Amino acid sequence: xxxxxxxxxxxxxxxxxxxxxxxxxxxxxxxxxxxxxxxxxxxxxxxxxxxxxxxxxxxxxxxxxxxxxxxxxxxxxxxxxxxxxxxxxxxxxxxxxxxxxxxxxxxxxxxxxxxxxxxxxxxxxxxxxxxxxxxxxxxxxxxxxxxxxxxxxxxxxxxxxxxxxxxxxxxxxxxxxxxxxxxxxxxxxxxxxxxxxxxxxxxxxxxxxxxxxxxxxx
Amino acid sequence: xxxxxxxxxxxxxxxxxxxxxxxxxxxxxxxxxxxxxxxxxxxxxxxxxxxxxxxxxxxxxxxxxxxxxxxxxxxxxxxxxxxxxxxxxxxxxxxxxxxxxxxxxxxxxxxxxxxxxxxxxxxxxxxxxxxxxxxxxxxxxxxxxxxxxxxxxxxxxxxxxxxxxxxxxxxxxxxxxxxxxxxxxxxxxxxxxxxxxxxxxxxxxxxxxxxxxxxxxxxxxxxxxxxxxxxxxxxxxxxxxxxxxxxxxxxxx
Numbered sequence: 001x002x003x004x005x006x007x008x009x010x011x012x013x014x015x016x017x018x019x020x021x022x023x024x025x026x027x028x029x030x031x032x033x034x035x036x037x038x039x040x041x042x043x044x045x046x047x048x049x050x051x052x053x054x055x056x057x058x059x060x061x062x063x064x065x066x067x068x069x070x071x072x073x074x075x076x077x078x079x080x081x082x083x084x085x086x087x088x089x090x091x092x093x094x095x096x097x098x099x100x101x102x103x104x105x106x107x108x109x110x111x112x113x114x115x116x117x118x119x120x121x122x123x124x125x126x127x128x129x130x131x132x133x134x135x136x137x138x139x140x141x142x143x144x145x146x147x148x149x150x151x152x153x154x155x156x157x158x159x160x161x162x163x164x165x166x167x168x169x170x171x172x173x174x175x176x177x178x179x180x181x182x183x184x185x186x187x188x189x190x191x192x193x194x195x196x197x198x199x200x201x202x203x204x205x206x207x208x209x210x211x212x213x214x215x216x217x218x
Numbered sequence: 219x220x221x222x223x224x225x226x227x228x229x230x231x232x233x234x235x236x237x238x239x240x241x242x243x244x245x246x247x248x249x250x251x252x253x254x255x256x257x258x259x260x261x262x263x264x265x266x267x268x269x270x271x272x273x274x275x276x277x278x279x280x281x282x283x284x285x286x287x288x289x290x291x292x293x294x295x296x297x298x299x300x301x302x303x304x305x306x307x308x309x310x311x312x313x314x315x316x317x318x319x320x321x322x323x324x325x326x327x328x329x330x331x332x333x334x335x336x337x338x339x340x341x342x343x344x345x346x347x348x349x350x351x352x353x354x355x356x357x358x359x360x361x362x363x364x365x366x367x368x369x370x371x372x373x374x375x376x377x378x379x380x381x382x383x384x385x386x387x388x389x390x391x392x393x394x395x396x397x398x399x400x401x402x403x404x405x406x407x408x409x410x411x412x413x414x415x416x417x418x419x420x421x422x423x424x425x426x427x428x429x430x431x432x433x434x435x436x437x438x439x440x441x442x443x444x445x446x447x448x449x450x451x452x453x454x455x456x457x458x459x460x461x462x463x464x465x466x467x468x469x470x471x
Contacts, residue, residue, distance in 0.1 A: 121316035124271055125330035125382060126306035128298060135329060139320050 004184065008191050011178040015188075018174025019195045025092055025170060026157045026203075032096025033156065034149065037103025038138060044108055046133065062101040068162050070094050075166040091163030099156045106148045110141030143214045150207035157203055158196065171195055223282075224249040224417055225386055230269055230279035232262075239265050240276070241441045247386075250415040254428035254449075257438035258464060263421045266438070267388050270419065271308040272301055283307060283385065306334060309379030313391040315371040317363040317378070323350065324359045327378045334382075349377040353407050369400030373407055386417040394423055405431075425468050429453050437461045 008015075043055050062070065075090035085093070114137050122132030142149075164173035175192035179185045223246035232240040239262045247253050255263040268274035270281055272289045281288040288304050290297070318326050327349055328342035337345070350356045353373040363371055372392055379387060389408065393401045405427050411418060412431050422428055428435055428449060435452040437445045437460075445452055445461045453469065456462050 115314075115316070117312060117314055117316035118318065120273060121310075121312065121318070122330075124273060124305055124308070124310040125378070126302045126334050127330055128302050131333055135333070136318055140318075143320060 003186060005187050005191075007182050007184050008187055011174075011182075011188070014174045014178060015171065015191060015195060018169060018171040018192075019199060021088075021168065021170040021174075022157070022160055022172075022196075023199060025088065025095070025163060025168065026153075026160050026199075028092045029095035029099065029160065030153050030156055032092065033099035033103050033152070036096060036100030037107050037149070038142065040100055040104035041107035041111060041141075042133060042138070044104060045111055046129070059101045059104065062098055067094065067098050067159055068165065070098060071162055071166055087163070087166045087168045091160075091166060091168050095156060095160060095163065098159075099152055102152050103149055106145045106152070107138075107141055110145035111137055113144060114140045146207075146211055146214055150204075150211070153207065154200060154203060157200060161196075222284075223247060224251070224284060225270065225419065226280075226282040227266070227270070228280040228282070230266065230276050230281065232265060232269065232274070232277045239441050240269070242279070243438075243441075243443055245436065245443065245446075247417060247419060250417055251434065252412050252416075252418045252420065252432045253434045253436060254432040255419065255421045255436045255438060256423070256425065256428060256464075256468075257444075260440075261438040262441040263438045264390055267390050267419060267421045270386075270388055271305050271310060273310075302334075306330075306382050307385045309382060309384035309387040311372070311375050311379055311387065311389045311392045313395050315363075315368075315375045315395075317371055317375055319363050321362075322359070323355070323361050323363070323366075323374050326363070326374060327381045330378075331381050345381050346377075349381045350374070352380065352410075353377045354403075367400060368396045369403045372396065372404045376404075376407055376411075380411075386419065387411065389418065389420040389422070391421055391423065393427075423468070425453065425465070437464065439464070 040055070040059065043051060044059070047055070071091060071094040074094045075085065075087060078085060078090075118136055118140065119132055122136045123129070127135070160170065161172040164170060164176065167173070169177070171192050175188040178188045182188070225247040227243060227245040230240050230243040231238070243266060245253075245266075255267065257263045265274050269276050270288065272281070276289060283304065286304055288301070290300060292300055318329070321329065324343070324346050327346040331337055331345055332339070332342045346359060347356060350359055353376055355370060355373055355377070358366060358370060358374070363374070366374065392408070393404050396404065401424070405424070408418070408420070409431055420428070420432065432449055434446060435449050436443055437452060437456070439460050445456055445458050452461065453465065456465060
């Protein structure tokens, strides 16, 4: 049985729709992981111990367990305690929180690297601690850590394939559905891989632009 | 000069564990007065200056600005509110400028007034232009700090502090990090402030500047005020041996 890519165009619309879902889920989870990462970093560095320690434990759990298991917990587990999330939402939350924890580590390092004089300058002008963190420290820290966060976002795009197992018809599941109808796994997995690759190129180009803009603004 | 001191440091003491860096220092500064604090490194002069806005809190003693005790003992939340208010009246200029690199010159100057004084963008812009004009850098308003020379950065830092309309300005070795040829432009701005009768407390290594601009000179060594008086007395006829030794090293040429 040879390869026959002629079957792919017939399912192209589904692959493209799947790609659109993958892009949407990735962007939503990326936004969640970015702002969540900032929030987590600020909590980890500045919050009182009663908030910081439970939070850190939670972060360790998120880093130390498989993302797939976390998706199962959020989608199937939460139903048992009455939280019934649509699969897409569960997927975005799972991906977003998982990568927020990783982003938080990077942003914490960025915050620590901001010169102490920046904090002092803010406070001497009369800004509160929170205002200084928000307007002076975090913007500088985030600028410094855009490249490593960008790498995380590329990993997030690829890991978004995992949400196929909780039934979100994104790119991976779309190709699997096509395979189940045509029995042509090689062709469709390659087609899906090509789609991921193209999306990744676009994502990298976007990240590059952000990096360049931030470089100028310094 | 009025009878009531403007800035009043009463029995200031500070120690890190068993290391005492300030020993029972009292210093009164009148409105419009310009006081230089000189002394060798490690003498406690910067620590004393940074105690005035409670950036380096004292172990004991009081700091007053007019009728307000700056370092009033309050519960954390109340203290935060109190100190943020008081600090709006105390401008500070640092050795390393500490401009915000992610903001333009305009952004550096308008950030705090916009957040703390509730002024509009338009008013903030006018304020920034006024203050930049004062330090002669109006044409640099849309530059980023990285595009400025050291002297220009420090002048922007002064404009940023002035934009809060402070009652007193603290200078912590404002020209020590500058290349020699850039010192003069910052000194000129400080002289101009002196002529406008801004109350200033200046920690400096520049004896000539202190002599020509300041009303009073305080010489510190080892956490003590060794000698204080008019520049004429402290620089020309110091009473204490330690002052003489220090000045011999710093007043050459």
